[in-house]
Amino acid sequence: MKILNVCGARPNFMKIAPLMRAFAARPINARLVHTGQHYDDNMSKAFFDDLHIPRPDINLEVGSGSHALQTALIMQRFEPVLLDEKPDAVLVVGDVNSTIACGLVAVKLQIPLVHVEAGLRSFDRTMPEEINRLLTDAISDLLFVTEPSGVRNLHREGIDPAKIHLVGNVMIDTLLAHRELAERSDILTRLKLTPKEYGVLTLHRPANVDDPAVLGGILSALEEIQRQTPLVFPVHPRTRGNLERTGLSARLGRMSNLVVTEPLGYLDFLKLMSSARVVLTDSGGIQEETTVLGVPCLTLRANTERPVTVEQGTNQVVGMSPDAILAGYRRVLAGYVRPRVPELWDGKAAERIADILLRWHAGRSRPGGA
Numbered sequence: 001m002k003i004l005n006v007c008g009a010r011p012n013f014m015k016i017a018p019l020m021r022a023f024a025a026r027p028i029n030a031r032l033v034h035t036g037q038h039y040d041d042n043m044s045k046a047f048f049d050d051l052h053i054p055r056p057d058i059n060l061e062v063g064s065g066s067h068a069l070q071t072a073l074i075m076q077r078f079e080p081v082l083l084d085e086k087p088d089a090v091l092v093v094g095d096v097n098s099t100i101a102c103g104l105v106a107v108k109l110q111i112p113l114v115h116v117e118a119g120l121r122s123f124d125r126t127m128p129e130e131i132n133r134l135l136t137d138a139i140s141d142l143l144f145v146t147e148p149s150g151v152r153n154l155h156r157e158g159i160d161p162a163k164i165h166l167v168g169n170v171m172i173d174t175l176l177a178h179r180e181l182a183e184r185s186d187i188l189t190r191l192k193l194t195p196k197e198y199g200v201l202t203l204h205r206p207a208n209v210d211d212p213a214v215l216g217g218i219l220s221a222l223e224e225i226q227r228q229t230p231l232v233f234p235v236h237p238r239t240r241g242n243l244e245r246t247g248l249s250a251r252l253g254r255m256s257n258l259v260v261t262e263p264l265g266y267l268d269f270l271k272l273m274s275s276a277r278v279v280l281t282d283s284g285g286i287q288e289e290t291t292v293l294g295v296p297c298l299t300l301r302a303n304t305e306r307p308v309t310v311e312q313g314t315n316q317v318v319g320m321s322p323d324a325i326l327a328g329y330r331r332v333l334a335g336y337v338r339p340r341v342p343e344l345w346d347g348k349a350a351e352r353i354a355d356i357l358l359r360w361h362a363g364r365s366r367p368g369g370a
C-alpha cells in the first residue's frame with residue numbers, strides 16, 4: 001500500500017511523526033510531502049530534527065501569502081506530484097491551508113483521502129481552520145477522530161458512519177514518546193526559571209494578534225500576571241510582525257518579569273510546558289498537550305473545537321478580555337483543576353490508524369471490494 005502523507009505547518013509535524021513511524025513498521029510505502037507553508041528553521045526544520053521525521057521526499061516550497069494565494073499555489077504544485085506518485089491514498093492532518101489544498105487535489109483526481117484529526121468543530125466560521133476542517137471532512141473517505149465530540153459532529157453533518165473511526169490523538173502519541181527525552185532539556189536553566197513558578201504564553205491566532213485593541217487588552221492582563229508569576233513568551237512570526245507594526249512591542253519590553261524568545265523546538269517547549277504553573281494560549285494543540293500533562297491551561301479564545309480538554313482536562317476557555325483572563329488565572333492559583341486523560345489518548349493512535357488503513361486497503365483490493 002502506498003500512502004502520500006502531507007504536512008505543511010508547525011502543528012502538522014508532531015501529528016505526522018508517529019504516523020510515519022507506524023507506517024515504516026508495516027508493509028506501507030509512506031512518502032512524505034512538505035508543502036513549505038512553514039519554512040523558517042524554527043517553525044519547521046527544528047521539528048524534523050527533534051522528532052526524527054524522515055526528510056520530505058518532496059517539498060512544494062510554497063511559502064507565505066494570502067489564504068487564496070497559498071491554497072492555490074499548494075494545489076497547483078501538488079497536482080503533478082500526485083499524478084506522478086499515483087498513491088493508493090493521500091493522508092492529511094489537522095486543519096491548516098495545506099490540509100484542504102492537498103485534500104481537494106486528491107479527490108478531484110479520485111484518489112481516496114484520509115483525514116487525521118477529523119470532526120473537531122469550534123462552530124466559528126470566522127476561523128480559517130474551521131472552514132478547512134468542514135471542507136476536508138466533507139470530502140474525506142476515511143476520518144480519524146481524536147475525541148467523542150468529533151464523532152457526534154460528523155454524524156450530524158451526515159458523514160457515513162462507516163468512514164468514521166475514533167482512534168485517539170496522534171499529537172499525544174508524540175508527546176508521550178518524547179516526554180523522557182524532553183526532561184533532559186536545559187531550557188529552565190537557560191531561562192533561569194523555577195519549576196511550577198512560571199507561566200508560558202503563546203499567541204498567534206489572527207483574531208487575537210491582528211487587532212491591536214484585542215492584543216492590547218491581552219497585554220493588560222499579562223502586565224498584571226507577570227508581577228506575580230514570571231512569564232515566558234515564545235513569539236510566533238505573525239505575532240512578532242504585528243507587535244512591531246503596532247508599537248505594542250514596547251509595552252512588552254517594559255514587563256520586567258516577561259521573557260520573549262524565538263519559537264522553541266519541540267523538546268524545549270514540551271519541557272517548558274510540563275514544568276509550568278500555568279499555560280496561556282490560543283493554540284489548539286496546546287490545549288490537548290496541557291490536558292495530558294495535567295498543567296492548567298487558559299485558552300484565550302471565545303470557543304474551542306476540543307471540548308474534551310475542558311470537560312475532562314485542564315482547560316478553561318476564558319476569552320480575550322483582561323478581566324476574564326485574570327479571573328481564570330486566579331482560579332488556577334486557587335487550584336481549580338482535576339484533570340483526567342481522555343479515552344484513547346494513550347500513545348497508540350498512529351498504530352490504530354495504520355492497522356485500519358491496511359484493512360481498508362485489503363478490502364478494496366479484494367475482487368468486489370469497495
Ligand code: UD1
Pocket residue numbers: 009010011037038039040043044064065095096097098128129204236237238241284
Ligand atoms: C498556520 C495555520 C494555523 C496554525 C499555525 C501554527 C492556516 C490557516 N493556519 O497559521 O492553523 O495554528 O499555522 O503556526 O493554515 N511566517 C514566517 N515563517 C514561517 C511561517 C510563517 O515568518 O515559517 C509568517 C509569515 O509572515 C506568514 C505568517 O507567519 O505570513 C503566517 O503564516 P501562515 O502559514 O499563513 O499562517 P499561521 O498564522 O502560521
